Amino acid sequence: MDVVSIIMAGGQGSRLYPLTKVRSKPAVPVAGRFRLIDISISNCIHSNVRSIFVLTQFASESLHRHIFTTYRFDPFHRDYITLLSAQQTLENRNWYQGTADAVRQNLDFIKDEGALVLILSGDHLYRMDYRKFVDFHLTTGAEISIAVTPVRADQAPEFGIMKVNDCGRITEFREKPKDPAEIDRLRVDESVFRQFGTPPNGRTHLASMGVYLFSQSVLRDLLAHTESKDFGKEVIPQAIGARKVCGHFFDGYWEDIGTIRSFFEAHMDLVRPLPRFDFYDEARPIYTHPRFLPGSKILASDVENAILCEGSIVNRSHVRESIIGIRSRIGENTRLERAVVMGADFYESREALARNREQGVPDVGIGRDCEIRNAIVDKNARIGHGVKLVNARGVAAESAESTCIVDGITVVPKDAVIPDGTVI
Secondary structure, three states, X not given: OOEEEEEEOOOOOXXXXXXXXXXXXHHOEEOOOEEOHHHXXXXXXXXXXXXXXXXXXXXXXXXXXXXXXXXXXXXXXXXXXEEEEOOOOOOOOOXXXXXXXXXXXXXXXXXXXXXXXXXXXXXXXXXXXXXXXXXXXXXXXXXXXXXXXXXXXXXXHHOEEEEEOOOOEEEEEEEOOOOHHHHHHOOOOHHHHHHOOOOOOOOOXXXXXXXXXXXXXXXXXXXHOOOOOOHHHHHHHHHEOOEOEEEEEOOOOXXXXXXXXXXXHHHHHHOOOOOOOOOOOOOOOOOOOOOOOOXXXXXXXXXXXXXXXXXXXXXXXXXXXXXXXXXXXXXXXXXXXXEEEOOOOOOOOHHHHHHHHHHOOOOOEEOOOOEEEEEEEOOOOEEOOOOEXXXXXXXXXXXXXXXXXXOOEEEEOOOOXXXXXXXX
């Protein structure tokens, strides 16, 4: 296929703070051993879309390092992943002002790369075969195609909502509609759902997934003749009516884990016996940085509905409905319930552990006699002995130096230090 992919990976992800305190949203660890950017790149590789540009801007160092050390194609093909960071030039002194502006600033890099341009978000959790998307685009003769997914009426205010006719052409678009009358007007008839092989199952609206396919000439024309900064808010609404814009139905798992609550709940779904997103699909694995770590070590522990990633050590503890990330160390008599522990980037040497004793600093990992419930612990955190992260006061939101509470979920930032005996 003559397709080039552009992955938008420059967003700050402020709603995921403090997980995005020192990294961009696509670089946030997911499922104990992956990064969010791995989802979109893996989808591209499995779809045979291997001309990939990744546009970065905010706190991009760890994202650049991850991509550079993970994705290296062989020299006998034209496959590539190219990083395009925001930069000042003689023609443009501005940083990226939005998704459309970011693509506009990099059009010269893709001019010879593909007749079709696939634009993706670098921070969604889903598995999609883009070849079906391309086939739909070519079959319908669309100039712009947008992946749409069915949602219930009560979910409509959370998304960009599209209305399509029985030919699949998008006739109307509203960004996060709030007015009940407007939401009702945007309903899609059940017959349209069935026509595109999608059972309604109580769903009445179509939400944009933020996955776009443009004919390159159309994309260039749209960006050259406007100063629009964002695809979802400006370019797409302006193109409807003037261009042939069609909606490609997608009825698989798709989650924009852009908030602490949605991020946490998506991880809790992963530890269920049959999660909605399958990381165990052998035919379409999610690729990530290859590591040479030993298997997990579990010492006389009670583990129920949990994911333990490689290199972790659980020492005589209780773990329930939790994800234990790579190189995690869990001390004796510790209790984890509904916890996302991201692990560590390194093991501490015996000398480092001795220095920790001298300085009175907890080791990297979780100490003994701790209780952690409904919490996210970011990488390299040092949690001392007897610490309780249980939101004891039941607050919905609170910010401190070593922890945050967001939507009732306790979040320990990367590299945070929580002294022995702390109760939060």
